[in-house]
Amino acid sequence: MAMEGYRGFLALLVSALLVGFLSVIFTLIWVLHYREGLGWDGTALEFNWHPVLVVTGFVFILGIAIIVYRLPWTWKCSKLLMKSIHAGLNTVAAILAIISLVAVFDFHNAKKIPNMYSLHSWVGLTAVILYILQLLLGFFVFLLPWAPLSLRALLMPIHVYSGLFIFGTVIATVLMGLTEKLIFALPSYSSLPPEGVFTNTLGLLILVFGALIFWIVTRPQWKRPKEPNSVLLQPNGGAPEGVESSMAMNFGNVDKSDSELNNEAAARKRNITLDEAGQRSTM
Structure with a gap:
């Protein structure tokens, strides 16, 4: 650096x-x-x-x-x-x-x-x-x-x-x-x-x-740069620097995964409904 x-x-x-x-x-x-x-x-x-x-x-x-x-x-x-x-x-x-x-x-x-x-x-x-x-x-x-x-x-x-x-x-x-x-x-x-x-x-x-x-x-x-993998505690007793951001990223990924799963489930439900409707129309 x-x-x-x-x-x-x-x-x-x-x-x-x-x-x-x-x-x-x-x-x-x-x-x-x-x-x-x-x-x-x-x-x-x-x-x-x-x-x-x-x-x-x-x-x-x-x-x-x-x-x-x-x-x-x-x-x-x-x-x-x-x-x-x-x-x-x-x-x-x-x-x-x-x-x-x-x-x-x-x-x-x-x-x-x-x-x-x-x-x-x-x-x-x-x-x-x-x-x-x-x-x-x-x-x-x-x-x-x-x-x-x-x-x-x-x-x-x-x-x-x-x-x-x-x-x-x-x-x-x-x-x-x-x-x-x-x-x-x-x-x-x-x-x-x-x-x-x-x-x-x-x-x-x-x-x-x-x-x-x-x-x-x-x-x-x-001043000497902080090491990339170093973890420093906040003086006020808060979470360590780098930990909060990583936790936020993880939670964001979880939220993103949940939304993707919900979208996939909704799509499957729509497909099933359409299939059933198609079957009824051909009977």
């Missing part, structure tokens, strides 16, 4: 991938060139894993997971396969986000820095918790075949909205975190030193990536 506005979709997809990849590269350059590198020893080098893992997993990979259903080359793949890919990408993003939190807490505890006092930390931890709950909900309700169709139909709008809400929250949290880090670690931030300009540019790249993902995922013409 051809996608409407395919060229526009392809241009936005390539732009999103390019900007997202640049965001990861900029983050690595920032921590390796300006922040002295990476390590896992309780020092600032361990903290540097936090932005790298968040931007890589919680921004870039999560963004790809959100739009994976919209890739037209995957429309011929089974829905179960696409669900598995979607769940796998989200699982990788969740693991990287959790490791990034461990790096922050290790660094704070080693340096006797208080935990969970800033708005950045409050919103960030909330996003991680909501994301894990979202992942579990998707796994048990949409990936495994145990949940009834009525429950899936009820929770699908919530699942879609919460995924976009969490992604937007992550983007906002990352921007807060970049600003907070520069204010604490860069006394000359107000005079726009090279590191400040570079990190501000990183923030703009992340913002643009989020905007591109939101645009791609909210265009109805780029």
Whole structure:
């Protein structure tokens, strides 16, 4: 099935991938060139894993997971396969986000820095918790075949909205975190030193990536088509889509068959009457 506005979709997809990849590269350059590198020893080098893992997993990979259903080359793949890919990408993003939190807490505890006092930390931890709950909900309700169709139909709008809400929250949290880090670690931030300009540019790249993902995922013409044999329950508890129409067609066929039978019976009765009349006339 051809996608409407395919060229526009392809241009936005390539732009999103390019900007997202640049965001990861900029983050690595920032921590390796300006922040002295990476390590896992309780020092600032361990903290540097936090932005790298968040931007890589919680921004870039999560963004790809959100739009994976919209890739037209995957429309011929089974829905179960696409669900598995979607769940796998989200699982990788969740693991990287959790490791990034461990790096922050290790660094704070080693340096006797208080935990969970800033708005950045409050919103960030909330996003991680909501994301894990979202992942579990998707796994048990949409990936495994145990949940009834009525429950899936009820929770699908919530699942879609919460995924976009969490992604937007992550983007906002990352921007807060970049600003907070520069204010604490860069006394000359107000005079726009090279590191400040570079990190501000990183923030703009992340913002643009989020905007591109939101645009791609909210265009109805780029939505994955429904499978021909799929049956979806109506959220209001009505009959499944496709079932009512097939039932109506069946009932229509029954009515048509009944009328044909009645017409045939009437014709036979008329023939018998004519035959009897003919016999009487010849007697």
